[in-house]
Structure formats: C-alpha cells, structure tokens
Amino acid sequence: MRTVAEETHSDCRQSQIATIVGRLLRTVSVKGIEVRSDNQILCHWVPPPETAAGEGLCQSQQAGNVIVKVAARGENGLTATALVDAQCLLTPFILSQADSTMTLRVGTGALPESDGSAPPAMDFPQTPGWAPQAVVSDTSARWALTVGASLPEITLAERWAARLPLHIAIFAALGAVCWIGPLSMMRRRLSIAGQVRGALRRSEFYLMYLPTVQIETGEWIGVEALLRWRHAQFGILQPSAFIPWIEKSALAHDTTEWVMRQASTDLRRLRSLNDDIYVGINVPPSQLADPRLVDAAASAFGGHDLCLSRVMFELTEREMVDYGLPIVQEVVKSLRNLGAQIALDDFGVGYSNIGCLRAIRVDVIKVDKSFTHDLETFGNDSSIVDVVVKIARDFGVKVIAEGVETESQLESLRSTGVQVAQGFLFSKPLEVDAVLVHLRARAA
Secondary structure, eight states, rough: OHHHHHOOTOOOOOOHHHHHHHHTTTTTTTEEEEEEETEEEEEEEEOOOOIIIIIIIOOOSSOOOOEEEEEOOTSSOOEEEEEEEEEHHHHHHHHHHTOOEEEESSSSGGOOHHHHHHHOOOOOOOOTTOOOEEEEEEOOOSSSSEEEEEEEEEHHHHHHHHTTHHHHHHHHTTTTSSHHHHHHHHHHHHHHHHHHHHHHHHOOEEEEEEEEEEEETTTTEEEEEEEEETTTTTEEEGGGHHHHHHHTTTTTTHHHHHHHHHHHHHHHHHHTTOOOOOOEEEOOGGGGOTTTTHHHHHHHTTTTTTTTTTTTEEEOOOOOOTTTTTHHHHHHHHHHHOEEEEEEEEEEESSSOOOHHSSSOOOOOEHHHHHHHHHHHHHHTTHHHHHHHHHHHTTTTTEEOOOOHHHHHHHHHHHHHHOOOOOTTTTBBHHHHEEEEEEEEHHO
16 A cells, blocks of 8 residues: 555556556455545545456355455655455465354454453354354454454364374374374365365366457457366355465466366367467466476377467466576476467566566567556557557567457557457456357357
C-alpha cells in the first residue's frame, strides 16, 4: 500500500493501481483499494470481473467475509487503503490442517483490553465431552485481529492408529524409544507439501485451457494450460492459495512434470481436430536451472526430435533469475533443440525486461492485462502496448496481448499492430472437452 501511495498522483487512475497490484499482490486477495488525499478519494480500484467471479474466491469455514483495512501513507501525502479478505490469508493454513476449524475476530474487541487483560476467548462449535478439541488463539499486537484454530484430538489419534503398523516397524528397525520419527512423519503429511503430494497421487489437480486467438480470423491457434486444484475437503481452490507456494518449493518439478504429462494427453486430442494448435505451459524461471525439465518435457511429449514443436514454455516472471547462467542457457538451448518456443509472461509487471530478451532467445512477449486495459481509457497514444510492440519488432519476436475483455480494447490492439490475444472477450478458461467442442464446430 505504501508503494501504491507513492507511485500514484493526484490524477491517479485505476489502471495505475492495477499495474502495481499485478506486480506486488499476486498471492493476496484484495477486495478493493482507495487512494486518498486527506478526506478526498482520488481513485478507487476493484478486482476485474474474472477475479471476482472465480479466481478470487476463497474457501471459508466461517459465514461471511472478514475484511481487514490495511493503510499506508506515502511521502507525497497520499494514503492508500486496501480491503483485504482475511479468509483468503487463512487458506494455506486451512490446507495444512485439513480437519481444523479456523475463525477470525476483527474489531476493537480483538485487541487486548485497556486494562491489559486478554480479549475474550474465541468461540468454536460446541463438541461433546468425549470428543475434546485442541484449541489455540492469538491476537496481533498491531492489528485489530485475532485468529483461532481448533483440531479434534480424536483426529490425531485416528491418524496415529491408522499408521501404527508402520510406526511399529520404524520402532523395531531403529530401536526408537521416542515419538520424534512418527510425529515428524505426521507433520509432513499435514503440511501443504504433504497435501500437494497427496493431490498428485489422488489426481485432485486438473487443467483448464485459456485459448489464444488470431485477432483477424478469430481462429484458436493455441491454448494456455492453467493448473487447478479440486481439493477433497475444500472444493476448488483459488490458484493464488497454492501456485506461488508450489513454484518456490521442492515440488515445483513434480507438479510441472504432471502438468506436462496431462497437457500432452490433451494436446493429442486437440491436434486430431487442428494439427497446428499449440499448448502453453507455465514454468517458474527457477526451473530453467534444472536439467530435469528437459528430460521431463521430452518424456511427456514423446522423446523424438522436435517433440516439443507444438509446445510453448511461458516463463512466469514472479522471481529474479539470472538468465545468463550457463546452466540456464543450456536448458533453454536443449528445449529449443526439441522444437519448443519460449515466451515471457506478464511482460512489464514482473521481472521481465529487455535484459531477458538479450540473455535468452525468446519467441513471444505476452503483454500484461493491466496494459491492455489501459488502451480502453487512453487509446494507443504513447501506450505501454505500443512500446512493447516496437521492442518486439526490434528483437524479432511476436506479441500476445492478455486480458482482452472489450471490443474497444480489441480495436486498439489492431491499430497498434498486435495480431494475437487472449481474454474473456474470446473465451473463459475451459476444460479440454469444451475446447474440443469449439474446434469441432469451427471445423464444421
């Protein structure tokens, strides 16, 4: 919020805030942001419709939304205030303790009383005396916020009993006389890492596909694979609750490998109707330093020469990576030798820059949706999109505009010279069967 306050001005625009949100708030669900000068509201930002309708939803164990105001004042005198959905912040913790109940209290009653006494105890659902709950709660020293969690003690006992034979074997093999080993195993299973491994094993992950469209003809020339998680207990989770965590964890390779195998299966079905269609795979830049990526990609898509000729690896620019490292150069070269294309995703809001274009050979630049939305307000006069198109021409790469939602945005892209785009104006993300229905209709 301090960045929002300091980078906006008295004539601030919603698109300015959208750009900062895209750069800095990728893992936090925000209901809205206001920028004020004293008591005057200068501008107000709200999430785009696709976020409000789907990806911004959070799984909550508590009726209603719990909204916390987070404000910061910049040196320019402007104040930015965000309305943060606190339930969304709880999602990773709910995932790590799947059988727990978590509640929030917000307001004056959440902070310690004026006499220094503790705030009232958190209210949890009543449970029978024979089924006690392990309860803990804590109050923030800075914010008017208390969070509490309860976990049935019987749950821990059941999990322990279910694994008793294994634990006995461990005791026998190691001669252990304490519970450190078994408790460590249980802790790993209850962690997010354990749940991701379980999701891979139980096939809880699935893919949605966002079409890439040739603007002049309306033809679907490709699809971008989007990872989704249908959790056994919490239903469909918002991507921001788990994807950023996976990308920075040791499970990034396993998850990307699963995505490639599933995308390969789906691509074969799509190419039976349109042999030219390609699939985009999102890859954290850090994986470019892992040679296993090449072997996994070759294995998933066939292993023969040019087996990746209909695959585009889209580098998600959420972290700084040195593309000049020899290992990165070698991995990119190997992928390209197998026919793959390389794209820089969200160009302009992450760590994507001209240095990336100089360090590695790139085929496509994807213009972030915040810049596409700017076109509707300001047209293409000196727009970021126009600048990116010129840079792309200088480097000999293609441009894909993301987040196209209106005809006026599409017309501005045409006049700027952009030929390929994605967005809800064409289609929302679809499961593979729905993509096949479209391709059949198009062929007919």
